[in-house]
Amino acid sequence: xxxxxxxxxxxxxxxxxxxxxxxxxxxxxxxxxxxxxxxxxxxxxxxxxxxxxxxxxxxxxxxxxxxxxxxxxxxxxxxxxxxxxxxxxxxxxxxxxxxxxxxxxxxxxxxxxxxxxxxxxxxxxxxxxxxxxxxxxxxxxxxxxxxxxxxxxxxxxxxxxxxxxxxxxxxxxxxxxxxxxxxxxxxxxxxxxxxxxxxxxxxxxxxxxxxxxxxxxxxxxxxxxxxxxxxxxxxxxxxxxxxxxxxxxxxxxxxxxxxxxxxxxxxxxxxxxxxxxxxxxxxxxxxxxxxxxxxxxxxxxxxxxxxxxxxxxxxxxxxxxxxxxxxxxxxxxxxxxxxxxxxxxxxxxxxxxxxxxxxxxxx
Amino acid sequence: xxxxxxxxxxxxxxxxxxxxxxxxxxxxxxxxxxxxxxxxxxxxxxxxxxxxxxxxxxxxxxxxxxxxxxxxxxxxxxxxxxxxxxxx
Numbered sequence: 001x002x003x004x005x006x007x008x009x010x011x012x013x014x015x016x017x018x019x020x021x022x023x024x025x026x027x028x029x030x031x032x033x034x035x036x037x038x039x040x041x042x043x044x045x046x047x048x049x050x051x052x053x054x055x056x057x058x059x060x061x062x063x064x065x066x067x068x069x070x071x072x073x074x075x076x077x078x079x080x081x082x083x084x085x086x087x088x089x090x091x092x093x094x095x096x097x098x099x100x101x102x103x104x105x106x107x108x109x110x111x112x113x114x115x116x117x118x119x120x121x122x123x124x125x126x127x128x129x130x131x132x133x134x135x136x137x138x139x140x141x142x143x144x145x146x147x148x149x150x151x152x153x154x155x156x157x158x159x160x161x162x163x164x165x166x167x168x169x170x171x172x173x174x175x176x177x178x179x180x181x182x183x184x185x186x187x188x189x190x191x192x193x194x195x196x197x198x199x200x201x202x203x204x205x206x207x208x209x210x211x212x213x214x215x216x217x218x219x220x221x222x223x224x225x226x227x228x229x230x231x232x233x234x235x236x237x238x239x240x241x242x243x244x245x246x247x248x249x250x251x252x253x254x255x256x257x258x259x260x261x262x263x264x265x266x267x268x269x270x271x272x273x274x275x276x277x278x279x280x281x282x283x284x285x286x287x288x289x290x291x292x293x294x295x296x297x298x299x300x301x302x303x304x305x306x307x308x309x310x311x312x313x314x315x316x317x318x319x320x321x322x323x324x325x326x327x328x329x330x331x332x333x334x335x336x337x338x339x340x341x342x343x344x345x346x347x348x349x350x351x352x353x354x355x356x357x358x359x360x361x362x363x
Numbered sequence: 364x365x366x367x368x369x370x371x372x373x374x375x376x377x378x379x380x381x382x383x384x385x386x387x388x389x390x391x392x393x394x395x396x397x398x399x400x401x402x403x404x405x406x407x408x409x410x411x412x413x414x415x416x417x418x419x420x421x422x423x424x425x426x427x428x429x430x431x432x433x434x435x436x437x438x439x440x441x442x443x444x445x446x447x448x449x450x451x
Contacts, residue, residue, distance in 0.1 A: 059417055060415060060446050062415060
């Protein structure tokens with residue numbers, strides 16, 4: 001069967017799946033799955049037979065993990081969802097990230113309140129990862145506007161990077177057994193000390209497998225007294241970070257994405273820090289092709305004015321094709337495709353529910 | 364006693380609109396539910412055992428408050444599980 005491009009679009013009202021040929025000319029939409037229930041994270045797991053996982057975060061009835069083995073034509077619930085041991089006293093309020101683990105059956109899941117769970121059987125059972133979930137810092141972490149969430153999990157061999165809002169960046173170098181706060185250079189404009197050991201409001205962390213020591217971070221920027229702390233880069237596996245925000249119209253934003261074939265090419269969506277919408281109401285994605293040294297505005301195809309949407313932390317992604325397309329979803333329910341690495345933008349769907357997350361794979 | 368299951372949770376009770384349990388307190392009734400229908404229980408209570416924030420329990424027509432789970436039940440009492448009303 002010819003390869004297909006599959007998009008998973010997590011929304012306030014359930015999960016949608018869109019599918020296209022590799023030309024990406026026309027996407028067919030299906031869903032919503034888990035109708036009426038917010039989806040904050042999904043994973044298209046291409047290790048072996050493709051599986052799609054999605055969180056289903058019901059305000060009333062609690063957390064579920066949905067799984068599909070037929071590319072999102074139908075979903076069923078896994079046998080269980082992440083849950084704290086009864087004696088722990090915490091309850092899972094939301095599921096913010098689902099990522100592949102070190103082998104085909106292993107999954108990692110970041111939740112609110114900020115904690116990490118591991119499944120060794122494809123999501124049917126889950127265990128708490130104590131090295132971070134019971135970290136001595138955890139009782140000092142505070143919720144941001146989205147809650148106290150563990151939203152980013154980046155694996156690199158025995159290293160595991162975690163992004164917590166607000167907790168900061170935590171790094172394990174022993175396969176996830178123990179974690180240390182690793183925020184040297186990651187600022188926090190909402191503390192008296194703007195360079196704390198931990199407690200930063202990290203928004204997203206991205207990496208590229210060809211250069212594992214390099215990481216990019218969208219941190220909570222937009223602080224007049226602390227310019228440039230919003231967009232950061234590390235070249236030493238996340239031990240130290242430095243600003244690459246110079247040239248952007250704002251260092252506030254949520255997602256950060258790396259080009260699949262060029263670790264020097266990165267994308268961000270700068271937002272006005274007060275409204276958290278498009279600066280001057282003019283949407284644009286910004287691209288750097290030299291690791292954050294210079295930035296270029298990409299806006300061909302977007303409205304030229306009167307746009308007031310937000311792109312959330314997991315709502316932008318890029319496919320792995322030779323000439324990759326970017327995709328992002330907005331809080332106003334529009335799903336955009338940026339063909340040729342973001343050179344030209346087209347709205348694929350204009351009336352979806354508010355979009356929380358977008359994932360893509362070629363299967 | 365009888366536990367009434369709301370329509371939107373009956374997929375967790377094999378379609379049954381009510382279940383019979385033998386319990387002398389609301390907490391005891393929930394514990395039996397956890398044992399007999401763990402998935403249904405998990406939709407009503409979180410992993411700490413607390414009734415979920417947007418779920419309401421009624422004994423007959425009386426709302427059970429958070430500190431009322433140990434209220435003694437009478438033989439003909441009926442427990443209603445009701446999702447709270449919401450919009451948006």
